[in-house]
Amino acid sequence: MSTTVRNLNNILNHIPAKEELEALNEFKKLKKEDISDIPELTREQLVMAVKARQLRKEMYKPVKVPVKINYDADVLEWFRSLGKGYQTRMNTALREYMLANLNK
Numbered sequence: 001m002s003t004t005v006r007n008l009n010n011i012l013n014h015i016p017a018k019e020e021l022e023a024l025n026e027f028k029k030l031k032k033e034d035i036s037d038i039p040e041l042t043r044e045q046l047v048m049a050v051k052a053r054q055l056r057k058e059m060y061k062p063v064k065v066p067v068k069i070n071y072d073a074d075v076l077e078w079f080r081s082l083g084k085g086y087q088t089r090m091n092t093a094l095r096e097y098m099l100a101n102l103n104k
Contacts (some may be wrong), residue, residue: 041049079086 079090
C-alpha cells in the first residue's frame with residue numbers, strides 16, 4: 001500500500017477526540033450568536049474600510065527594491081537578535097508605521 005493511500009486511510013478512519021468534538025460544537029454555537037447589539041458602521045468607518053482594502057490590494061505584492069540604508073547599531077542588533085527573518089520584521093515595522101501615518 002502506498003504512503004498516500006495509507007495517509008488517506010488514516011484520515012478517513014480518524015475518530016475525533018473529545019476535545020475536537022467540543023471545539024467543533026463551540027464553533028457551531030458561534031455561528032448562531034445574536035449580533036443585534038453590534039452597532040452599524042458609520043459612513044466614515046465604511047470609507048476608511050474601503051480605503052484600507054484598496055491600499056492592501058495595491059500593496060498586496062509590493063516590489064522589493066534593494067537599497068543601502070544606515071540603521072542605528074542597537075536597532076539593527078535588536079532585530080538581528082530575533083533570528084532569521086529580521087529584515088522582514090523590519091519591513092513589517094516600517095509598513096505598520098507607514099499605514100498608521102498614511103492619512104496624517
